[in-house]
Amino acid sequence: MRFMLVAAGVGLLLAAIPGFAHHSFAAEYDSNKPITVKGTVNKLAWVNPHAYVFVDVKDEHGKVTTWAFESLSPNALAQQGWNRSSLKPGDQVTVEGYLAKDGKPLADGSMHANSRKITLADGRAVFVGSSADAAYQQGK
Amino acid sequence: MRSYLLGLIVIVAAAAQPPAPPAPGGFLQNAAPAGPTPRTPEGKPDLSGVWSPGLDFARMGQVPLQPWADALYKDRRANLSKDDPEGHCLPAGVPRIAPFPFKLVQTPSLVIYLDEGNVHSYRQFFLDGRGHPKDLDPTWMGDSIAKWDGDTLVVDTIGFNDKTWLNGQGLPHSDALHVIERYRRPDLGHLEEEITMEDSKAFTAPHTFKRTMTLMPKWEIHEYVCNEFNVDAEHLVGAGH
Numbered sequence: 001m002r003f004m005l006v007a008a009g010v011g012l013l014l015a016a017i018p019g020f021a022h023h024s025f026a027a028e029y030d031s032n033k034p035i036t037v038k039g040t041v042n043k044l045a046w047v048n049p050h051a052y053v054f055v056d057v058k059d060e061h062g063k064v065t066t067w068a069f070e071s072l073s074p075n076a077l078a079q080q081g082w083n084r085s086s087l088k089p090g091d092q093v094t095v096e097g098y099l100a101k102d103g104k105p106l107a108d109g110s111m112h113a114n115s116r117k118i119t120l121a122d123g124r125a126v127f128v129g130s131s132a133d134a135a136y137q138q139g140k
Numbered sequence: 141m142r143s144y145l146l147g148l149i150v151i152v153a154a155a156a157q158p159p160a161p162p163a164p165g166g167f168l169q170n171a172a173p174a175g176p177t178p179r180t181p182e183g184k185p186d187l188s189g190v191w192s193p194g195l196d197f198a199r200m201g202q203v204p205l206q207p208w209a210d211a212l213y214k215d216r217r218a219n220l221s222k223d224d225p226e227g228h229c230l231p232a233g234v235p236r237i238a239p240f241p242f243k244l245v246q247t248p249s250l251v252i253y254l255d256e257g258n259v260h261s262y263r264q265f266f267l268d269g270r271g272h273p274k275d276l277d278p279t280w281m282g283d284s285i286a287k288w289d290g291d292t293l294v295v296d297t298i299g300f301n302d303k304t305w306l307n308g309q310g311l312p313h314s315d316a317l318h319v320i321e322r323y324r325r326p327d328l329g330h331l332e333e334e335i336t337m338e339d340s341k342a343f344t345a346p347h348t349f350k351r352t353m354t355l356m357p358k359w360e361i362h363e364y365v366c367n368e369f370n371v372d373a374e375h376l377v378g379a380g381h
Contacts, residue, residue: 022258024222024224024227028372028376048365048366048369049258050369052371070372073364075240075257100375106371112375
């Protein structure tokens with residue numbers, strides 16, 4: 001019961017968070033196209049306006065595709081206790097997020113998406129939060 | 141010995157236990173420190189500090205728009221804010237603010253407002269009795285003069301360009317925008333701001349709203365170089381896909 005209350009509270013909080021992206025979520029990503037991928041961290045780009053997490057995902061034929069996941073800004077992540085070492089190359093991760101609307105890769109060829117939660121192999125969740133959880137574009 | 145071992149095991153287990161993830165958006169919900177309003181040697185409230193707007197950054201209410209401005213606003217809504225200047229790392233303007241913290245530095249003749257983001261920008265509130273310069277060039281952040289009204293700092297800003305949006309939804313304004321901000325620090329931990337916007341070319345009436353900032357005594361403003369990796373800009377397709 002207590003867990004359910006906490007879960008409900010987190011849900012309300014998620015619904016209440018305005019976007020802390022520097023751009024409109026809905027203009028770039030599709031909230032109707034949620035995705036979950038498992039892979040290996042290739043690198044973490046700790047840069048503004050958004051940190052990006054690059055994840056190598058291997059398909060059943062062994063072909064590796066690199067995904068680029070937009071996260072929050074480094075300062076927003078830092079204020080929640082994460083830092084540039086919270087994800088390291090080689091970490092096994094599961095990323096939940098949303099596909100980019102235009103379906104076009106970034107300039108480096110990586111698949112483009114937005115992350116709302118990254119879970120490490122030990123179950124620890126990092127970089128939780130996304131402009132997807134936003135009232136930003138909904139007119140407050 | 142046995143209890144010592146048990147103690148060790150408990151300690152090791154505790155160390156291995158991953159820290160609980162912080163609440164999503166937790167950094168936007170901070171408790172304010174308690175205490176009286178700090179004052180300068182001159183006896184004025186000292187507004188200096190690092191302030192977080194929390195969830196109030198998005199607060200503005202309904203602004204009464206003239207038909208052309210309302211049509212532009214609806215167009216920006218239909219496009220899901222894809223052309224928001226902030227998405228292109230351009231300044232927020234006034235009175236729009238980001239969810240990021242800002243810093244006030246107060247002297248007897250000048251208050252400096254330093255924005256961490258959306259892009260680094262600054263405002264100067266001149267408290268030395270000067271007026272607005274004549275024939276101002278339009279700018280992103282405008283020209284601000286200030287005076288004390290009792291314990292309230294009143295900041296008057298004009299001289300804007302018409303390129304900024306008043307909020308993330310695309311609320312338009314013109315170069316006739318006039319913003320009057322009334323800042324109060326009722327106690328140590330809070331900064332209250334009452335904002336009145338007038339725009340004879342875009343609004344049908346002035347609009348007043350309020351927001352309250354929280355003092356963050358352990359925070360500093362951070363570097364935020366928005367253009368370093370703004371790979372988003374070319375992927376902001378709005379409702380087009």
